[in-house]
Amino acid sequence: MAVTTIVFLAITAFFAVRGYFNGFWGSLSRSISFIGAYAAAFYFSKDAAALIKANTSIDGIAAYLAGGIALFILAMVALRLLFWLLSHMIPGGGDKPGVASRFGGLVIGGIIGGFIGLLLVYTLDVYSSAKDLKADRVQPDSAAPATTESPAPQNNPVSKAAKLTVSKSAGAIMALSGVSDNSVQLGEAFIADPVANVDRVNRVTNNPDLQKLLQDRRTQQLLKKGDVDELMKVPEFRRLMNDPDMKHLMAASGLDVDNKDSARETARKVSLGYQRVQLMKDDPRVQEIINDPEFKAQMQSDNKIALITNPKFNQLAEIIFVEGADNLSSLEKDSQVRIREMQAGDDATVTEDDEDTIYQYTDEDGNVRYSDRPVN
16 A cells, blocks of 8 residues: 555544544534635735745745745634634533534544645655656666656556645636636646646757747747748747647647647637747846846756745746736737638738738638638
């Protein structure tokens, strides 16, 4: 039996037994306190992080983690105290629970214990994956060559359930915050396996084909125009799209790697994605962060702990995931890329206003095509 399975069963059993002795109402009050504490940590962690940064030496994402944990504990204690006072104000509220109440408490305690157990299993799996990845990259010369692949994920059912529970819970919270569906899907994928996905991003970023594409003016124009047909003819782009890491990240962000999306949606996603990258790339704050020698050294280091306490990493994350989501919504509502349906006999004259237009037409075989030039 895997260690994570033992941990999960032990935590679940512990809370179930506690629920049995606390009874139904006692367990219910603890459950509500847990949910309330979680909500407080989610909605007010930014304010708590600001206080921690102002009064301690903790900074970066570590301040958010510390603030969230502190809020969770304080809210939990406050709500528990409130329910304790209410129970003693109600006649018979302090009596010992009966048999039915105890079994109700057992069920509630088991549910809460299972959720907490899955959170702990998830944390252990993330730590184990990070540790294994670092060990694979720092092998002695006599050992086998270090692999560039991320460590294999845990395959036992408890670990799978832990990743699914944590990622879906985070996705639900993101959805309630008004984040786009693609961002929710990408967030869920990253949270489900953060170590492997960060490693994939690093490998894609250092991919020579990507570097060449970003420096090629013709490719930039194709991306801007949304001319997918011509773009797919570029050798570097084709290799990049077939890269296993790139395909995995595309699938995680909601793009259909098997090209089953309609041509119109594919053209739009490619164009909007490039425009979003350009907005971030031209942001002076982003330039300052990514060109900082200390930040670059931490990104390239196998030990990512220093990044957690680096305030620049947290600032970059906010620019990408918070401001970036707002920018993408604006682009989708008022995109620079316009799609114009061409019919036989339409005027094919291109004016300055048509510079950012994608032309849709139907070929002789009845297939819908797209081009950055009008077709007669």
